[in-house]
Amino acid sequence: MNKTDKRDEILRAARELIAEHGFHGAPMALIADRAGVGAGTIYRYFENKDVLIGELHRNLEERLYPDILTGYLPEQTIRERFLHLGTALLHYFITNPLDYRFLQQFYNSPYGVDHRRDKILGIKEGSDVFCTLFSEGTSQQVMKDLPMVVLFGLYFGPLLAVARDHILGFIQLDEELITRTVAACWEGIQK
Amino acid sequence: MNKTDKRDEILRAARELIAEHGFHGAPMALIADRAGVGAGTIYRYFENKDVLIGELHRNLEERLYPDILTGYLPEQTIRERFLHLGTALLHYFITNPLDYRFLQQFYNSPYGVDHRRDKILGIKEGSDVFCTLFSEGTSQQVMKDLPMVVLFGLYFGPLLAVARDHILGFIQLDEELITRTVAACWEGIQK
Amino acid sequence: MNKTDKRDEILRAARELIAEHGFHGAPMALIADRAGVGAGTIYRYFENKDVLIGELHRNLEERLYPDILTGYLPEQTIRERFLHLGTALLHYFITNPLDYRFLQQFYNSPYGVDHRRDKILGIKEGSDVFCTLFSEGTSQQVMKDLPMVVLFGLYFGPLLAVARDHILGFIQLDEELITRTVAACWEGIQK
Amino acid sequence: MNKTDKRDEILRAARELIAEHGFHGAPMALIADRAGVGAGTIYRYFENKDVLIGELHRNLEERLYPDILTGYLPEQTIRERFLHLGTALLHYFITNPLDYRFLQQFYNSPYGVDHRRDKILGIKEGSDVFCTLFSEGTSQQVMKDLPMVVLFGLYFGPLLAVARDHILGFIQLDEELITRTVAACWEGIQK
DNA sequence: GATGAATGAGCGTTCATTCAT
DNA sequence: CATGAATGAACGCTCATTCAT
Numbered sequence: 001m002n003k004t005d006k007r008d009e010i011l012r013a014a015r016e017l018i019a020e021h022g023f024h025g026a027p028m029a030l031i032a033d034r035a036g037v038g039a040g041t042i043y044r045y046f047e048n049k050d051v052l053i054g055e056l057h058r059n060l061e062e063r064l065y066p067d068i069l070t071g072y073l074p075e076q077t078i079r080e081r082f083l084h085l086g087t088a089l090l091h092y093f094i095t096n097p098l099d100y101r102f103l104q105q106f107y108n109s110p111y112g113v114d115h116r117r118d119k120i121l122g123i124k125e126g127s128d129v130f131c132t133l134f135s136e137g138t139s140q141q142v143m144k145d146l147p148m149v150v151l152f153g154l155y156f157g158p159l160l161a162v163a164r165d166h167i168l169g170f171i172q173l174d175e176e177l178i179t180r181t182v183a184a185c186w187e188g189i190q191k
Numbered sequence: 192m193n194k195t196d197k198r199d200e201i202l203r204a205a206r207e208l209i210a211e212h213g214f215h216g217a218p219m220a221l222i223a224d225r226a227g228v229g230a231g232t233i234y235r236y237f238e239n240k241d242v243l244i245g246e247l248h249r250n251l252e253e254r255l256y257p258d259i260l261t262g263y264l265p266e267q268t269i270r271e272r273f274l275h276l277g278t279a280l281l282h283y284f285i286t287n288p289l290d291y292r293f294l295q296q297f298y299n300s301p302y303g304v305d306h307r308r309d310k311i312l313g314i315k316e317g318s319d320v321f322c323t324l325f326s327e328g329t330s331q332q333v334m335k336d337l338p339m340v341v342l343f344g345l346y347f348g349p350l351l352a353v354a355r356d357h358i359l360g361f362i363q364l365d366e367e368l369i370t371r372t373v374a375a376c377w378e379g380i381q382k
Numbered sequence: 383m384n385k386t387d388k389r390d391e392i393l394r395a396a397r398e399l400i401a402e403h404g405f406h407g408a409p410m411a412l413i414a415d416r417a418g419v420g421a422g423t424i425y426r427y428f429e430n431k432d433v434l435i436g437e438l439h440r441n442l443e444e445r446l447y448p449d450i451l452t453g454y455l456p457e458q459t460i461r462e463r464f465l466h467l468g469t470a471l472l473h474y475f476i477t478n479p480l481d482y483r484f485l486q487q488f489y490n491s492p493y494g495v496d497h498r499r500d501k502i503l504g505i506k507e508g509s510d511v512f513c514t515l516f517s518e519g520t521s522q523q524v525m526k527d528l529p530m531v532v533l534f535g536l537y538f539g540p541l542l543a544v545a546r547d548h549i550l551g552f553i554q555l556d557e558e559l560i561t562r563t564v565a566a567c568w569e570g571i572q573k
Numbered sequence: 574m575n576k577t578d579k580r581d582e583i584l585r586a587a588r589e590l591i592a593e594h595g596f597h598g599a600p601m602a603l604i605a606d607r608a609g610v611g612a613g614t615i616y617r618y619f620e621n622k623d624v625l626i627g628e629l630h631r632n633l634e635e636r637l638y639p640d641i642l643t644g645y646l647p648e649q650t651i652r653e654r655f656l657h658l659g660t661a662l663l664h665y666f667i668t669n670p671l672d673y674r675f676l677q678q679f680y681n682s683p684y685g686v687d688h689r690r691d692k693i694l695g696i697k698e699g700s701d702v703f704c705t706l707f708s709e710g711t712s713q714q715v716m717k718d719l720p721m722v723v724l725f726g727l728y729f730g731p732l733l734a735v736a737r738d739h740i741l742g743f744i745q746l747d748e749e750l751i752t753r754t755v756a757a758c759w760e761g762i763q764k
Numbered sequence: 765g766a767t768g769a770a771t772g773a774g775c776g777t778t779c780a781t782t783c784a785t
Numbered sequence: 786c787a788t789g790a791a792t793g794a795a796c797g798c799t800c801a802t803t804c805a806t
Contacts, residue, residue: 003765022300027800029768038767040803049801108299109213149362150353150372154379157348162341171340181341188345188379194790219776229792231778240776388787404682409779411789420788422782431780490681491595531744532735532754536761539730544723553722563723570727570761576769601797611771613799622797 001036007045009035015056019098023053023109057106060099067092069129078137079186085129086159086182093163094173100163130155143189154188198236200226206247210292214244214300244302251290258283260320269328270377276320277350277373284354285364291354321346334380345379383418389427391417397438401480405435405491439488442481449474451511460519461568467511468541468564472555475545482549512537525571536570580618582608588629592674596626596682626684633672640665642702651710652759658702659732659755666736667746673736703728716762727761 001009013034017026028049032039046052068088072081093100134151137143143151162181166173173181204226208217219240223230237243259279263272284291325342328334334342353372357364364372383391395417399408410431414421428434450470454463475482516533519525525533544563548555555563586608590599601622605612619625641661645654666673707724710716716724735754739746746754 006766028802029800032768039769039801040767041765043802044765104299108295109215144371144375146371146375147362147368149356150349150368150375153349153352153356153372154375157350157352158341158344158379159348161344161348165340165344171338177338177341180335180337181344184335184337184341184345184379186379188349188375188377197790218774220774223793230776231793232791234777235790385786410781411779414789421780421790422788423786425781426786486681490678491597526753526757528753528757529744529750531738532731532750532757535731535734535738535754536757539732539734540723540726540761541730543726543730547722547726553720559720559723562717562719563726566717566719566723566727566761568761570731570757570759579769600795602795612797613772614770616798617769 006035006037006041010037010042010045010052011056011059014052015060015098015102018053018056018105019101022105053106053109056102060102063096064092064099065129072129078133078140078142079190081133082137082155082186082189083179083182085133086155086185087178089159090163090173090178090182093160094166097167100167104164137189141191144191151189155185158185197226197228197232201228201233201236201243202247202250205243206251206289206293209244209247209296210289213296214302241302244297247293248297251293254287255283255290256320263320269324269331269333270381272324273328273346273377273380274370274373276324277346277376278369280350281354281364281369281373284351285357288358291351291358295355328380332382335382342380346376349376388417388419388423392419392424392427392434393438393441396434397442397480397484400435400438400487401483404487435488435491438484442484445478446474446481447511454511460515460522460524461572463515464519464537464568464571465561465564467515468537468567469560471541472545472560472564475542476548476555479549482545486546519571523573526573533571537567540567579608579610579614583610583615583618583625584629584632587625588633588671588675591626591629591678592671595678596684623684626679629675630679633675636669637665637672638702645702651706651713651715652763654706655710655728655759655762656752656755658706659728659758660751662732663736663746663751663755666733667739670740673733673740677737710762714764717764724762728758731758 010031014026014031017031017034028042029039031052032042035042042052046055068085070088072084072088074081076084130152131148134143134148134155138145138148138151146154158181162171162173165171171177201222204224205217205222208222208225219233220230222243223233226233233243237246259276261279263275263279265272267275321343322339325334325339325346329336329339329342337345349372353362353364356362362368392413395415396408396413399413399416410424411421413434414424417424424434428437450467452470454466454470456463458466512534513530516525516530516537520527520530520533528536540563544553544555547553553559583604586606587599587604590604590607601615602612604625605615608615615625619628641658643661645657645661647654649657703725704721707716707721707728711718711721711724719727731754735744735746738744744750
């Protein structure tokens with residue numbers, strides 16, 4: 001196992017444990033075990049647990065963004081792009097429930113404390129796509145003239161809520177329901 | 192300090208610490224300190240930490256529901272009642288940010304595990320107000336024909352998101368913004 | 383309830399709890415509860431827990447000795463008296479298993495530490511009957527010429543062991559078995 | 574200090590503290606101190622205190638049985654074997670007083686609760702030597718026709734009593750006294 | 765570089781004892 | 786006197802982090 005592999009194994013092990021059992025169920029020793037490395041080894045790759053968790057978060061974003069941007073075409077209308085991103089986001093979380101659960105844990109833990117600025121469950125930072133789209137939307141008067149933060153709330157709030165409820169089994173999202181849910185968000189946001 | 196006072200002090204101390212620093216920042220010893228009592232005293236009032244936390248939750252609901260139901264008139268139109276509740280909820284969380292933060296911690300911790308079914312950040316089944324209102328809304332075809340869970344997401348998702356962002360200082364919600372935000376939710380939900 | 387009654391209630395409650403659950407299952411608060419008095423009240427009658435336990439021990443002996451001495455006739459032969467006491471002792475413990483269990487707990491706890499000199503599971507101190515009997519037995523050459531302590535071991539050792547096993551349910555002692563057991567002891571001790 | 578040494582140090586420290594002060598005088602922190610290790614270290618070797626205590630018990634038996642079986646010859650008469658085992662047992666406890674005191678504590682504590690069936694102060698079922706010997710003794714009509722449990726009481730009762738009194742300093746057992754004591758037991762048990 | 769045994773501060777909880785009422 | 790609420794030291798145990806090998 002080379003250096004990068006080891007690092008990846010640690011991240012994977014940590015992500016799984018946290019998603020499955022929460023932070024309280026993911027002590028360093030267990031992460032090391034599941035990653036197949038020694039407990040001390042983790043500290044060669046990550047200064048401490050906070051840093052490991054933070055890295056996990058960054059790592060997640062690096063997988064999330066390419067995914068939802070696949071097939072995203074700047075030349076489409078604002079509405080079309082809005083629907084694409086919302087739909088893609090729901091698909092991503094449904095396909096990767098561990099990632100959803102990790103995010104949920106992350107933003108309500110001491111580890112997420114420094115990332116709180118990454119509002120809206122983390123879907124903002126570096127998310128120029130969303131910023132750009134919403135800026136365009138408001139300046140072109142296609143979206144309501146509300147602060148960006150509120151528009152984000154109207155968008156991500158419902159999406160994350162239904163993703164959570166799907167993952168918790170309170171609802172079974174299918175293509176049609178996803179489409180209609182994202183469409184409803186649009187109606188709340190459009191002018 | 193009499194018996195009730197002491198119990199209240201413990202609840203207040205616990206609520207504050209949890210809201211400010213999360214569960215990890217609220218060990219029993221610190222709660223006792225801040226409440227001005229001995230560590231063992233807490234256990235005269237609450238069987239164990241889980242029970243204390245659970246009581247904190249119940250206690251919060253006992254303050255939240257009367258508040259948002261003040262001035263709620265069943266004879267108003269569905270839209271009017273929808274706007275009333277949404278506005279009242281935002282007001283409550285803005286006025287009681289500690290309660291918002293406590294709920295946020297609560298539902299993402301082992302303590303809230305049994306209450307997960309109480310979906311949508313504590314607006315739970317027993318909250319017939321919301322259930323009743325939404326049932327009426329869909330059956331009268333005033334609201335979209337979506338599963339209750341999705342409608343709840345479209346309602347509470349944005350509200351809780353903007354409440355959080357206000358509390359975190361990312362926006363300053365005033366009466367007008369509150370009204371417009373809740374109105375936007377309505378537009379997403381109405382048929 | 384007068385002063386003596388209260389004291390007796392405390393002793394009774396303590397004895398029961400200790401016999402039933404051991405010392406670890408008899409905190410002062412529970413003793414007070416079962417005695418129907420306040421926790422602080424115990425300290426009016428007994429300086430501290432050690433003293434209470436010690437008193438319990440003395441109290442037991444005050445009930446045990448009159449019992450086994452009933453029908454004890456100094457004019458009987460040494461053998462007859464030996465058999466009488468042994469039989470009476472077994473009867474007492476079978477009839478009062480709580481007392482047996484208390485003694486057992488007592489002599490293996492910090493509380494019994496000062497009473498260790500009361501060897502042979504407590505059946506020695508003040509037990510002039512036994513001392514007298516055995517002195518007589520050795521000086522009259524009816525018993526083996528062994529140190530008193532050894533003779534006591536040959537007497538109380540088996541008796542307490544079978545009492546324990548009866549109470550634990552490993553054996554069902556009836557009159558005949560009691561008689562034969564005490565007789566066997568005698569055979570070991572007699573010259 | 575290597576791994577085995579550390580484990581042994583912990584066992585030794587625990588045995589000593591329990592023998593000297595009983596279970597109440599052997600908190601984990603003190604055991605760790607006396608063993609010269611950190612408090613947490615104990616838990617690398619023993620899952621919890623119960624397991625540590627249980628191991629202490631097993632460990633003792635592993636030293637006790639080989640010791641008393643040394644020189645034990647099945648071809649000897651029942652009486653000879655009886656005397657051998659009794660003598661060896663007394664020698665063992667006199668030589669290892671800490672072991673005697675540990676056993677005494679063990680069987681009168683919550684820790685020994687599961688071992689209660691191992692009657693007669695730890696001379697338990699696995700001790701086929703004793704069972705076998707006594708079975709042979711009764712079936713060959715060399716021993717009295719009493720239940721095994723009573724015979725055990727007549728054997729171990731006195732032996733453990735005199736061992737205790739020697740350890741407590743009430744008598745000084747020498748070879749002759751040991752021999753005569755065990756012989757007295759035999760007289761009580763033989764037909 | 766990798767390891768995992770060792771650490772000890774910190775946790776939730778219990779309970780003998782005190783003392784204001 | 787009697788009370789029982791209050792105390793806080795002490796317990797068994799966990800786990801992020803270190804460091805000798």
